[in-house]
Amino acid sequence: MVTTLDVTDITAIAETGADSCCTSLVREPMTVEEAEALALTMKALADPARLRLLSIVAASENSEACVCDLIEPIGLSQPTVSHHLKVLTAAGFLTRSKRATWAYFTLVPGALDRVSRFFATA
Numbered sequence: 001m002v003t004t005l006d007v008t009d010i011t012a013i014a015e016t017g018a019d020s021c022c023t024s025l026v027r028e029p030m031t032v033e034e035a036e037a038l039a040l041t042m043k044a045l046a047d048p049a050r051l052r053l054l055s056i057v058a059a060s061e062n063s064e065a066c067v068c069d070l071i072e073p074i075g076l077s078q079p080t081v082s083h084h085l086k087v088l089t090a091a092g093f094l095t096r097s098k099r100a101t102w103a104y105f106t107l108v109p110g111a112l113d114r115v116s117r118f119f120a121t122a
Contacts, residue, residue, distance in 0.1 A: 030118070038118055044091035045115070049074055050084045054093055054107070063107035070105075 057065045088094045094105045
């Protein structure tokens with residue numbers, strides 16, 4: 001059975017640079033679209049389990065981890081961990097690839113920088 005997942009395209013953000021995709025909160029007010037996008041991103045990060053998952057994946061070799069290696073450190077059931085990983089993937093922080101029966105998650109390069117740009121003071 002093939003499962004189709006929605007993919008968030010962040011290549012435009014990476015290619016155009018910070019100034020064209022987002023506004024620093026201290027320079028000028030953000031647009032409605034920017035606020036909605038940031039709110040979705042912040043909601044994905046506003047959970048301790050998701051922050052830990054993101055941290056574990058980011059600290060893993062090649063910023064990649066198998067879901068099988070994420071269940072025990074988080075202390076949650078496999079379906080719950082998978083749900084949290086799906087939310088992080090939908091928010092553009094992780095990508096998912098399947099190898100045999102396991103799913104592997106990789107940190108999207110620059111995904112965390114994208115969030116920090118909104119809070120930059122310089």
